[in-house]
Amino acid sequence: MPSNPGWVKQLTVAEPQGGDLLAKERAGSNINVDQLAEYMFTKETLEKRERILKILVEDPVFDKSQNYFQGRESRIEASLAKGKRLRQLTVKHNWTQDDYVVANDLLSEPTPYGLHATMFLVTLREQGTPEQHKLFLERAQKYEIIGCYAQTELGHGSNVRGLETTATWNQNDKTFTIHSPHLTSSKWWIGSLGKAANHAVVMAQLIIDGKRYGPHPFVVQIRDLKTHEPLENVHVGDIGPKFGYNTMDNGFLLLNHVKVPHVNMLARFSRVDPGSGKYVRPANPSAVYGTLTWVRSTIVLQSGSVLARGVTIATRYCAVRRQFQDMDAKGNVGENQVINYTMVQYRLLPLLAATFALHFTGRGMIRLYEENQKRTAAKQEASQLSDSNRRPGPEELNPGADLLADLHATSCALKSYGSTVAGEGLEACRRACGGHGYSSFSGIGTWYADYLPTLTWEGDNYMLTQQVCRYLLKSARAVLSGKASENDTSRILKAFLARRDTGAAFDVLASDTDLVDAFAWRVAYLTFEALQHRDVEKQSWNSLLVDFYRLSTAHAQYMVVKSFYDALVEESTRSSLDRQTLAVLHKLFRLFALHTLEREASEFFSSSATTVRQITLTRKAVMKLLEEIRPHAVRLVDSWKFPDWQLDSSLGRYDGKVYEDMFYRASELNPLNKVVFDPYPDSPVLFKKDERTKSKL
Amino acid sequence: MPSNPGWVKQLTVAEPQGGDLLAKERAGSNINVDQLAEYMFTKETLEKRERILKILVEDPVFDKSQNYFQGRESRIEASLAKGKRLRQLTVKHNWTQDDYVVANDLLSEPTPYGLHATMFLVTLREQGTPEQHKLFLERAQKYEIIGCYAQTELGHGSNVRGLETTATWNQNDKTFTIHSPHLTSSKWWIGSLGKAANHAVVMAQLIIDGKRYGPHPFVVQIRDLKTHEPLENVHVGDIGPKFGYNTMDNGFLLLNHVKVPHVNMLARFSRVDPGSGKYVRPANPSAVYGTLTWVRSTIVLQSGSVLARGVTIATRYCAVRRQFQDMDAKGNVGENQVINYTMVQYRLLPLLAATFALHFTGRGMIRLYEENQKRTAAKQEASQLSDSNRRPGPEELNPGADLLADLHATSCALKSYGSTVAGEGLEACRRACGGHGYSSFSGIGTWYADYLPTLTWEGDNYMLTQQVCRYLLKSARAVLSGKASENDTSRILKAFLARRDTGAAFDVLASDTDLVDAFAWRVAYLTFEALQHRDVEKQSWNSLLVDFYRLSTAHAQYMVVKSFYDALVEESTRSSLDRQTLAVLHKLFRLFALHTLEREASEFFSSSATTVRQITLTRKAVMKLLEEIRPHAVRLVDSWKFPDWQLDSSLGRYDGKVYEDMFYRASELNPLNKVVFDPYPDSPVLFKKDERTKSKL
Incomplete structure (x- = not known):
């Protein structure tokens, strides 16, 4: 690579510097970044991340500098080397499965060992007999x-x-x-x-x-x-x-x-x-059912952090990037930070709110799943103790089946919704970075492209919604016939029936619980509407698929809004976070809920959950929240604690040296700058100066 | 590449064959494909395309077989060779600029000559003096x-x-x-x-x-x-x-x-x-203004065909692909074609409708622009003849300025809207292809990725909406003060004011003109609302950017709905197309309009353009239209006449040999299958059998 001439080396970035702009952002907010990060991830996890990051960064096998330039063969060759080294490090440092997952997250690329280390081992373990474990699993683990x-x-x-x-x-x-x-x-x-x-x-x-x-x-x-x-x-x-x-x-x-x-x-x-x-x-045919629920809950939790990477990059860059003067500014006041434009805030800050919403929702799902697993194990043990000769009924064989069915349906709805929000949100983040978002050095494009299969695998995001609705219809039938179990789905369906004839009148703008209830009301309304179509009007299943998709989305949105609210009022949250940070999280909750309500306005009207006037007011409330959250945006993304090495992004650098890094990568790392074109159409030569010099024409 | 063993060569695709499924689709529709194609593109253009295609396909420089496999350096080297050859062919066959554009479209990849052949030549031509033309332009043209x-x-x-x-x-x-x-x-x-x-x-x-x-x-x-x-x-x-x-x-x-x-x-x-x-x-400061309007109009026209490539691929593949039995089917009836699922139809057919809508809109824009150019030239000539000594006023210097301002605003709104619909639509097409959509061989991913800059360049799709609204606000002020020019924007603003106090009552479900008028009403409502915020409430420009984006989108949607309707009732259309084809185009018009109305329902409510009940009925009408259009889907995409060579897609092949082609490309063209991994983590070797055999660890 020809190094930059002296006069280029002396060039600096025009004022103001990105680092100063970010410093000012950080000074303008009182969010307690470390406290919030520890609350979200625990101190132990953050320390573990630091420890493993240090090992990876120092190892030349994990060098990322050529990642964006390499073609597929070089990429996969390098990735095989990384996979091998990760395994060696696992043995060397005696890493747990959890450590290994953290290392993979930091590396942020799939390696050719990916399916061996997960699905192959899991399948052998869960579906093999002890004899098969000896024969296959033990060798595979080694x-x-x-x-x-x-x-x-x-x-x-x-x-x-x-x-x-x-x-x-x-x-x-x-x-x-x-x-x-x-x-x-x-x-x-x-x-x-x-x-x-x-x-x-x-x-x-x-x-x-x-x-x-x-x-x-x-x-x-x-x-x-x-x-x-x-x-x-x-x-x-x-x-x-x-x-x-x-x-x-x-x-x-x-x-x-x-x-x-x-x-x-x-x-x-x-x-x-x-x-x-x-x-x-x-x-026990429902064992796999449980595993899938677990996998989907993990996808929900991940969707928050997957999106947070894009939001971190876009938020930092929009604070560094300046374009145009404010239209109403008098005189020459200089260009405005892009993040000050309400249109940028409207695209970015609801996604920032969604990262936290999805994180709390995923965490809630996994807790519920683990509780259920424990309860099931305990019940099975008790049942075996009480009568070891009696032939058990199906409910006893799988005593958590009912809760598991609810969890299963919820995990389907949330997997579909969460991964769609994350995938589409990443592309919105990329566009919010303007032209530079299109450069590989933005770090969003590759990440987005690598994430997209998640919308299809472990249940296609459209297909899955049918399973959600099958469950909701079944629950509605049970509620109508008085045979419903005690769970949240039955509760919201019953609440709807009880008030159906008196009306809802939710005070969505003043009351958080009313806001959550309005989302529940919409789910119940759409469920009974679908039930009417299917059971009374006898419409075909196929003719209802679009309704089902909408219903499943409504259900997922209700769950996310509810989970975010539940997390906020939890005692452990209130004791972990200081007042200012809690207040901003509360605004993020309201932004997520009201922005969603506004986007889905027509379903809230037609179900009479809100009035048209309330929607108009919701729009104003959203704009107000954007203004209030904006000063905290940089500190909020800082709380996700992505190391620069993980983001691998010029635009998302913690230190704001955006343009220096773009220039360095283009000018000094880019291998294409080693070759010289012959630009004349009549010349048979293509590259003039390159080891592969050849004539192709 | 190791060739497939004998037993693999004998394998066939399980019944039914893709070719038979597509043949059945084509037999089940009476759309006149050739007639529709000639109406859309003219016979001359189609013949030209055929002629040029033949030249390209036969030339080894344009071989596409390694495109999806090559890394960046090999790709750009090959692309330089293609650029050179295109130039040589231009000289050899004496191609016009139009021929060259057709060749580039068929090639479907940017080459390193791209900006030379367009922006460099155009800028020299339009901004250079005769002396500069001689010095730079003539040499550049050669x-x-x-x-x-x-x-x-x-x-x-x-x-x-x-x-x-x-x-x-x-x-x-x-x-x-x-x-x-x-x-x-x-x-x-x-x-x-x-x-x-x-x-x-x-x-x-x-x-x-x-x-x-x-x-x-x-x-x-x-x-x-x-x-x-x-x-x-x-x-x-x-x-x-x-x-x-x-x-x-x-x-x-x-x-x-x-x-x-x-x-x-x-x-x-x-x-x-x-x-x-x-x-x-x-x-004459507004000359560049005109060029940009032209460029944006071209982007609008292209957005239809850009999207049509994705829709062609997805529609054909969804007719070949089969997944699951119909849920209500009795017994083993075999798997259902994916295109029969209403959820797939709902994702795909409105995009199919959008391809035609955008095509007619773009064509209309370009016609208007050309008419305006002619009129301007004529007026300028007349004005020069009448008084060659008098100093001309600004309106005379640019006598079409007023119409040009309207065209300019419309081109901004439509560029923003059309390229967003096309870009996002391509990703929707990719997902509608399920897992295989993610393979490079789908032909959608690369096309989508190459198209995405269009959403940012020639005016960022968010930024542009401010220009649209500045014009609409100006027009509204002119209407209120009685000084409005005679154009469509003034017409719809006046119509709104005239009926504002008596209400709208558009019969959107029964009347096409009412449907168009409902879109116009919404634009006018949002314009006067924005004017109220800006001029009466004195809100800052920045605080209104989200409202402006909505208003610009509403304006673009109105223009597209109106253009599609105008094209349908045009005499030349009615005389060019037979009754059945016209009837299906009419359904596509209604699908595009009603589906858009349904998606933007809340603005149609709040502006009182429709009632809540009408929206509910609109949903039903959309589902009905999907059912009616579905049998014609394959023939409709056939009418776009994309040659397989251009699509370069396994999934979108005209002959339906989807799986054969996927397998061929993976198994016989894929260079990665030349190397052999060493899979053991403790081995220092990465690739066992490859000319580059090396140890990296």
């Missing part, structure tokens, strides 16, 4: 075998029942033959399969004696443990470049009548009896 | 010099007045000294500057005798014409990778007291008199 979880097929996504791959039981030699009958049955999108894995858990249709028993998991070795070349009758590879996530080797897999022994069918829940060749039914 | 247009700076985007680069007049030697005083004054984002250009039109603050005269254009040579190395005191390079647009060498440029002769200041409109050193004021 990285002696590397695996992945192969479910989705080229022609089959969400619909697991539609999978084509077959596993046929051979009674004579006690084996299964795994086979891909068509091109469309090729496993596809499987993370860590393309290049890294030598084993796969393959979901295949179990066939015994010509009869189909649905999809089941089989461990299949696919590559040689020494040469890493595909085994015979295995066709495996990387599926090619994607919109993002290009450091992951998402792969394809075709199997041509590949035989695996009986022990390779994961048999904790259902199995084939090798003696009789009979299928043995699953003991 | 590609003897390659140039770009350098306006934006690292610290200064939209606000041209804030530019830092200076051009100081030296009376002693009749030169200008061009200088970059700070790092933030570095030119930035300049297309074709980074690697290709040897000249730049640099916008710099003109300084004479210490006095500033604002930004003016200067031609500056920046690289040696032989070696292509930067000249002394010039620091120039590529700004690095971006979210998209990576085949373009957007560049930076710093100038250290670089002297250029007097002739290098483009002097058609304003100039420095070399004898006296006095500044001579521009003769």
